[in-house]
Amino acid sequence: MKIAIFKHQYGTTVAESIFDDIEGYVRISEYVDIDFPMLPPSETVEAELAALDKAESKLRMQFQEKLDEIKTSRANLRALTFVEPA
Numbered sequence: 001m002k003i004a005i006f007k008h009q010y011g012t013t014v015a016e017s018i019f020d021d022i023e024g025y026v027r028i029s030e031y032v033d034i035d036f037p038m039l040p041p042s043e044t045v046e047a048e049l050a051a052l053d054k055a056e057s058k059l060r061m062q063f064q065e066k067l068d069e070i071k072t073s074r075a076n077l078r079a080l081t082f083v084e085p086a
Contacts, residue, residue, distance in 0.1 A: 001036065005029040 003014050006025045019025045 002031040002033050004031045 001016065003016055004019075004027050006013050006015055006019045007028050008025045012028070013019075013025075015025075017031065020027060
């Protein structure tokens, strides 16, 4: 993988050549070819599972918030049209 240092308004970052074409990013170093050795699954699976659990929890929370908004809107509409029995 070839990477270089890029400068942008928030500081610097190390990235691949795709950043050459992104507005606001300026390459400030030459590219360096680096081979990153992959970690074995025994060292990464637990972290990947934890990330999936976190993503699922976040999605469930967002879903519940939307459901609560719908329930509140429904209750507000019913309150607007409520007629008290005589």
